[in-house]
Amino acid sequence: MFHKIKRILIGRPLRTNELHHQKLNNLKALAILSSDALSSVAYGPEQILIVLATVSMLAFWYLLPIAVGVLVLLVVLILSYRKIIFAYPGGGGAYMVAKENLGTNFGLIAGGSLLIDYILTVAVSVSAGTDAITSAFPPFHPFTVEIAVGLVAVITLLNLRGLTESATILAYPVYLFVFALAILIVGGLYQAVTGHVPANAHTAIGTPVIGINLFLILKAFSSGCSALTGVEAISNAIPNFKEPAPKNAAFTLSIMGLILGSLFSGVVFLAYWYGIAPSATETALSQLGSSIFGRNGFYYFIQAVTAMILVLAANTGFSAFPLLAFNLAKDKFMPRAFTIRGDRLAYSNGIITLGLSSILLIIAFEGHTENLIPLYAVGVFIPFSLSQTGMIVKWIRSKPEDWKSKLIVNLLGAFICYLILIIFFVTKFEHVWIALLFIPACIFIFQKIYHHYEDVGDQLRIDLSAKFDDMENTRNLVIVPVAGITKVVAQSLVYAKSLSEDVIAVYVGSSPEEIERMEKKWEKWQTGVRLVTIFSLYRSVTASLSEFIDTIKEKTNQSGTKVTVIMPQFITKKWWHSFLHNQTGFLILARLLKTKNVNITIVPYQLEK
Template identity: 75%
Template sequence: MWSKIKRILIGRPLKSNELQEQKLNKLKALAILSSDALSSVAYGPEQILIVLAAVSIAAFWYSLPIAVGVLVLLTALILSYRQIIQAYPHGGGAYMVAKENLGMNFGLIAGGSLLIDYILTVAVSVSAGTDAITSAFPLLHPYNVGIAVVLVAIITILNLRGLTESATVLAYPVYLFVLALGVLIIAGLFQVLTGHAPATAHTAIGTPVMGVGLFLLLKAFSSGCSALTGVEAISNAIPNFKDPAPKNAAATLVMMGSILALLFSGIVFLAYWYGIAPSAKETVLSHLGSLIFGRNIFYYFIQATTALILVLAANTGFSAFPLLAFNLAKDKFMPRPFTVRGDRLGYSNGIITLGVASIFLIVIFQGNTENLIPLYAVGVFIPFSLSQTGMIIKWIRERPKGWIPKLLANLAGALICYLILIIFFITKFQHVWFSIIFIPLVIFVFHKIHKHYLAVGDQLRVDLSNKLKDVDVADNVIIVPVAGVTQVVKQSLIYARSLSDNVIAVFVGSSEEAIDRMEEQWEQWDTDIRLVTLHSLYRSVLTPLSKFIDTVLYKTEKSGTTVTVVMPQFYTKKWWQSLLHNQSGVIIRAYLVRTKNIVIATVPYRFKK
């Protein structure tokens, strides 16, 4: 049943040699790896206006120079990540840069921050997409959280179906969004140039406004920089590109940066010109569309494509999170299952983990985008800062040809990123304090996992100079817990006797009558196997059996004899039938695995009806 549902939802398994067919060309990669950055146009300009609105609508003209500052930082980041793609063509992005140039702990900070960021990418994108839907259909406002959870589940299933399939689906909404905003900006600029847009709705550029100081402008700038989230995703996902992967990734990065710059600057300018103020009931993009086109079909087309890309921007997280988790797991800082490809050749464990974690965040924050964005931005600007710093160290250490301009670009980017981080922690501490606790906790967990894997490797390592054929084989004592004379017990005893002549059957009875009855049946059965009977005063099978095994272990410890417990276990034909039977065998086996230095073998007996 489960297998059929899985096939319907995910599709047929793919062969390992089909991996190359799952690689992305530039247009598909732009769709799934740039959707996060491009979608931030829908809320980045609004975040600037929210800060400026605290003073007055007259301060909205400051959004223009702030937007220029955001574009300067975008340029520095694009140049930096192009260099990272060329220097680290196997992916890993900020994690690899920080690890190799600043040290492992800084790499883990970058990696841990990015993992958190990708979880927040999904939560923020889907929450913002839900806001866009409910802006167009206000009756749906009370169901924001439920809608967001369902959307995350759909995107998770879509990604489990494979990279190429998800990219094919996502390409249409992304390019439709770019087309819709392109038409919106062109139409808005046309109205401005022809005088059809209101010339009195905005304050003139340069108008002095009381209450606007450097601190407020820096706060608005840092909020606007939330539009840059997702820029690093391409550098993390280079292995997903078709060959030559680094060249295609670098070209895709430039395409993304150019589109983002045009859309962001266009929306900021039009929002200023039309004097649009942020509202809890309607997004800036929705208000702008209604002013330029009215509430006609094209307005709803803009809202629909905006909602789609905001929701599907989560796919950037689903594309990058599994690859980053793979790199961390490969270095033994995350569980090994994150290195395993699923049926559709994607890293399914990473995809499922991301989906569950983002749903948890949406429920905790009740889908409140404004509360999630500051935490989201901090999660991405820590890796931004560390990657810029790492590249500075790399250029100073290696000094390749033409390294000084690269160094200056990274230096400018690093200074701006650190400034933004400081502003965030000062102005929005109530929203971002969680990262101060959570990121060190994640690093601690990374180190504990790494320590465990090193300890396991040390204990499992084999000295090949000690030949296996020279190792003496010790005697084997077989203990078979029996609950009576049954087909299950018979099968287990036959198997035990094939392993050793030294077999002991152990029966635990809760009364003398039960023990006498068992001994009488055993004698009639004539097994030629020794039976040990134990009286359980408190009706527990586990306690007397465990004490008996301890006694055998103690007596065989010096001789090096192996003690094996053969567990008879029957399995019912229907799953619900197992609920009608006690699970003493499962309990005994679980206890022995945890506490005893013995070999455990399970002999299954399957019922046919």
């Protein structure tokens, strides 16, 4: 049943040699990896206005120079990540840059920050999209959490089906959003040029504003930089591109930067020109749409595609998280399960982990993740800062052609990113202080995982120059725990006798009468195998059997005899049948697995009905 459901939801398994079919062309990659960055146009300009509104509406003209600062940082980041793509074509982005140029711990800070940032991306984006849905349909408001969880589940399933299928489906809303905003900007500019917008709708540039200061401007600038979240995703997902992957990834990154910069600039200018003010009941984008087109069909189209892209911004996390987890796991800092491809050649464990983590976050915050947005921004600007610093070190060390101009770009980027981080920690400390606890905790966990893998490797490593021990003459004592006389036991005894002539069957009884009955049946059965019976006063089969095996092991170790325990186990035809039987065999197995110098073999007997 599970297999059939899995095939319906995920699809048929793909062969390894079909991997090239799962690579993304530039058109699909742009949609699936840019949705987070492009969706930020819906709220980035508004975040600037919210800060400026604390002074007065006269300060709204500062929106323009602040937006220019954001665009400068966008250009710097695009140029920097283009260099990172060619320098680190295996993906990993800020993690690889920081690890190679600044040291392992800095790499882990960048990697850990990005992993959490992608989880927050999914939770925040889906919650924002759900809010848009429930705002349009108020009766659904009590089911906000359920809707958000359902949306995450759908996006998770789409990604488990493979990159090409999810990209094909999710590309439409992204391009519809770009189309809608392009029409909005063109329509707004036309009305502005033709004089359809009142001259007093906006404050004149350069108007003196009482109460404005550098700190407030920097705070507004840092808030506007939330529009840059997701820019790094392409550098983390280079292996998802068709060959030549680095060239295609760099081209896609440039196109994304061009679209993002154009849409952001257009929305910022129109928000200023139309005198849009932040409102608790209506978004800035909604106000623009109604001002330019009125409450007609196109207005509702803009709102619909905006809600869709806010939800689908989560897909950027689903594309980048598994590959970043893969790179960390490859370096032994995360479980190796994250390096395994699933049936559809996607890194399924990374996708499932991201989906479940974001669902838990949505449930924990009951769908209200507004307070996570500052932490979300900090989570992406830490890797931004470290990647810029790492590239600075790289240029100084390697000194390639034109390294000075590259160095200047990264110095500027690092300065701005660190400045934004400082502003975030100063102005929104109550929301981002947890990052100061989380980052050291991440490094601690990563290091623990790494040391575990190193310890396991040291213990399992074989010196190939040493001669392989000849074990053919080693004596083997086989112990078969039996609970009665059944076909399961008979099959196990046959197998045990094929391994060794020295076989002991062990029966644990809770009363002398049980033991006597078992001994009589065994004698009548004539197996040729010696039966040892143990009386357990406290009815503990597991403890009694374990003590007997320990006793045998102590006696046989001196003679070099190996002890093997054969565990008879019947397997029910249907999964729910197993709950109708006691699990003594598995309890015994769990205890014996921790016993040193004892070999354990399970002999399954398949029930047919």
